[in-house]
Amino acid sequence: LKDLADTRAELAKKKKEVQSKLGSAQKLLNLLTAQEKAALATQEQERATRAGERVDLGNSKGSGRAGAAFAAAQSVIGAPYVYTHAGPSSFDCSGLTSWAYAQADVTIPRTSEAQANAGTRIYSQSDLKIGDLVIFYADQHHVGLYAGNGQVLHAPHSGAVVRYESIANMPYQFGVRI
Structure with a gap:
């Protein structure tokens, strides 16, 4: 005592x-x-x-539809965040993910909350694969694409651009495999 x-x-x-x-x-x-x-x-x-811009993702590109969605999102790195926009030149977080999957001929819901229920949930970060959706915050108001090596590719907030960021910078809830 x-x-x-x-x-x-x-x-x-x-x-x-x-x-x-x-x-x-x-x-x-x-x-x-x-x-x-x-x-x-x-x-x-x-x-x-x-x-x-200096993120080391290793040499994996992802595969299948998730890999194609991830490649589409990579093609717009640097595009500005604009609330309610879903591309092709500006995005909010769920606009980026829904646009990226659309480029892979996959339709997913438009909002992060709906995207959280669009596939199979993955609770362990170690089980995430490139292109999986990554849901952040208890109210599920933010989403990005898993980029490998503990990184997420996302449209973070007003005044920012589509970029890579450590998954540890936000409160991870779970992943979603489409």
């Missing part, structure tokens, strides 16, 4: 330190002008895009 009390005290001390640092960081952010905040957001987006 004494060890537990010591651990709790140490954790409380660390929590205070982190909260203090967060408070200081928030004060600094509040001092930025709108123009500085926009420049910072642009830099963050460029950094994420560059990181996505």
